[in-house]
Amino acid sequence: MNIVNFAETQSIINQYVAELRDVNIQTDRNTFRHNLQRVGQMMAYEVSKTLHYSEKQIQTPLAMATANTPDDDIVLATVFRAGLPFHQGFLDVFDHAGNAFVSAYRYYLDEKHENVGINVEYLAAPDLTDKTLIIADPMLATGGSFELAYQALCTKGIPSQLHLCCVIAAQAGIDNLQKLFRPLDNVTLWCAAIDPILNEHKYIVPGLGDAGDLAYGDKI
Numbered sequence: 001m002n003i004v005n006f007a008e009t010q011s012i013i014n015q016y017v018a019e020l021r022d023v024n025i026q027t028d029r030n031t032f033r034h035n036l037q038r039v040g041q042m043m044a045y046e047v048s049k050t051l052h053y054s055e056k057q058i059q060t061p062l063a064m065a066t067a068n069t070p071d072d073d074i075v076l077a078t079v080f081r082a083g084l085p086f087h088q089g090f091l092d093v094f095d096h097a098g099n100a101f102v103s104a105y106r107y108y109l110d111e112k113h114e115n116v117g118i119n120v121e122y123l124a125a126p127d128l129t130d131k132t133l134i135i136a137d138p139m140l141a142t143g144g145s146f147e148l149a150y151q152a153l154c155t156k157g158i159p160s161q162l163h164l165c166c167v168i169a170a171q172a173g174i175d176n177l178q179k180l181f182r183p184l185d186n187v188t189l190w191c192a193a194i195d196p197i198l199n200e201h202k203y204i205v206p207g208l209g210d211a212g213d214l215a216y217g218d219k220i
Helices: 013-021 029-048 083-093 144-156 171-181 211-216
Strands: 002-005 053-059 064-070 074-080 098-108 116-124 132-136 161-170 187-195
Touching (some): 013 161, 013 187, 029 083, 029 161, 029 187, 029 211, 074 144, 083 161, 116 144, 132 144, 144 161, 144 171, 161 171, 171 187
Parallel strands (some): 002 187, 074 098, 132 161, 161 187
Antiparallel strands (some): 053 064
16 A cells, blocks of 8 residues: 655645644634645645546647546545545546445444444445545544445445545554555555544544534534
8 A cells, every 4th residue: 555645745735734733723614624625625636646647639619639638437435424525625626526425433332432433324336346436534543434435335346446535644544554455556545644643532643633523513
């Protein structure tokens, strides 16, 4: 599995991530959602550089022109609910892509809220056979949501290329995904930032908090 960490580069993505983390800014839900969307747009542009292209003929009102455009059949997938604005950023760039959606939520297995389970309840996806699949989910904590989402999506066909895209990843989650995808060379993990640890409740530290709550409000 290849890993791209944009925090190691000089990019405007760093500004958007800083605002997503900032407790004085993230209280504005609209701004929080917009920054998730903007990171998605920038990341999608970088992913676009890895696609397969060929020259095609375009008829203009005056003459023929040529353009190198992508040949990949792309499907964008995300996990409800925090993934929606991030997904929209990718869709803004890959506006002809197919779309897939997975419902996954975390729950605690103990009273101390230290052992986390993840449940998948809903899946909607086109045929993924030989497609270029992009799974966009803002937070990569343990890697469980990405793993279960991928397994659920593969019931609709096996993609030829896989791009796992997140805003913030914990090193533990990256390690787990590396074990899962180690035999494969067609998988790339794209991160806007990588944080060192998970706390006892399996939240990323320093992280940014609960992305779903910050985007859409508290839940009970």
